[in-house]
Amino acid sequence: MTVIVDQPNFGIEVDQKDKNSEGLILDGGFAVPNANAFGHDFRDYEAESERQEGVEIFYKTNHIHQTYEFVKRMREEYMKLDKVKMSIWECCELLNNVVDESDPDLDEPQIEHLLQTAEAIRKDYPDEDWLHLTALVHDLGKVLLLPEFGELPQWAVVGDTNPVGCAFDESIVHHKYFKENPDYNNPAYNSEFGVYEKGCGLNNVFMSWGHDDYMYLVAKENKSTLPSAGLFIIRYHSFYALHRSGAYKHLMNEEDEENLKWLKIFNKYDLYSKSKVRVDVEKVKPYYLSLIQKYFPEKLRW
Ligand SMILES: [Fe+2]
Numbered sequence: 001m002t003v004i005v006d007q008p009n010f011g012i013e014v015d016q017k018d019k020n021s022e023g024l025i026l027d028g029g030f031a032v033p034n035a036n037a038f039g040h041d042f043r044d045y046e047a048e049s050e051r052q053e054g055v056e057i058f059y060k061t062n063h064i065h066q067t068y069e070f071v072k073r074m075r076e077e078y079m080k081l082d083k084v085k086m087s088i089w090e091c092c093e094l095l096n097n098v099v100d101e102s103d104p105d106l107d108e109p110q111i112e113h114l115l116q117t118a119e120a121i122r123k124d125y126p127d128e129d130w131l132h133l134t135a136l137v138h139d140l141g142k143v144l145l146l147p148e149f150g151e152l153p154q155w156a157v158v159g160d161t162n163p164v165g166c167a168f169d170e171s172i173v174h175h176k177y178f179k180e181n182p183d184y185n186n187p188a189y190n191s192e193f194g195v196y197e198k199g200c201g202l203n204n205v206f207m208s209w210g211h212d213d214y215m216y217l218v219a220k221e222n223k224s225t226l227p228s229a230g231l232f233i234i235r236y237h238s239f240y241a242l243h244r245s246g247a248y249k250h251l252m253n254e255e256d257e258e259n260l261k262w263l264k265i266f267n268k269y270d271l272y273s274k275s276k277v278r279v280d281v282e283k284v285k286p287y288y289l290s291l292i293q294k295y296f297p298e299k300l301r302w
């Protein structure tokens with residue numbers, strides 16, 4: 001499914017080189033712009049924007065339909081990786097037609113967002129090449145919206161993610177809509193631990209289905225050599241209840257704690273690079289092709 005959204009003209013232009021005073025400075029010197037592409041604060045789900053109403057309807061549908069059973073079915077289906085064979089770069093180009101309806105900040109082709117994020121991180125962490133590539137691939141799972149990949153509805157592809165099979169934490173955006181989710185009243189799934197145990201590790205927890213978990217499966221099943229922190233970032237980058245609000249820590253193990261540090265670093269760039277910073281795709285392409293060669297040497301099964 002391709003969704004075209006008219007691009008309004010009131011976004012701010014941010015030039016990282018000489019307008020640092022317009023934004024906060026992150027750890028590595030990356031300038032945080034004050035506003036998203038629509039001129040609002042980032043992740044402001046109450047701001048009156050052209051997107052806001054659509055975003056709320058989106059989360060209502062998402063929260064009602066993402067049940068434990070649904071997630072299990074989706075994982076089984078997509079674990080087969082029998083849809084398409086293509087390289088990471090081919091996928092970046094394919095993703096260009098997709099606009100994410102759940103995102104109140106972003107109104108640009110996805111490849112721009114991928115490269116903005118990757119280039120911003122590369123500037124501040126030049127030696128962590130795995131992190132640059134993680135940034136490039138983190139959203140590629142959004143191809144689930146396209147016909148070749150089953151053309152899933154937006155609510156099953158994008159937006160924040162959360163565990164299923166245990167209680168929905170209050171910090172999850174538009175939490176009230178979970179009341180209409182069948183799991184909400186099911187005693188097997190609605191307690192603090194639900195079907196899980198203390199410290200079981202996020203690896204053993206089912207997350208609401210979407211582009212994060214799908215891209216994680218693609219990377220893992222294709223035997224990518226990305227480090228564990230890279231795979232963790234891909235898998236949990238939309239899990240805001242965890243990395244923003246600190247919920248669900250009782251399910252984490254030690255390795256999760258370590259990886260979470262990297263996810264928090266990554267998230268600043270994922271969020272704040274969604275602004276009007278332009279990237280010259282052709283100029284940076286050779287660098288990213290070399291990273292793809294290093295960490296994903298073969299064509300991937302999707
Ligand atoms: Fe994402």
Ligand SMILES: [Fe+2]
Pocket residue numbers: 113138139270
């Ligand atoms: Fe992203």
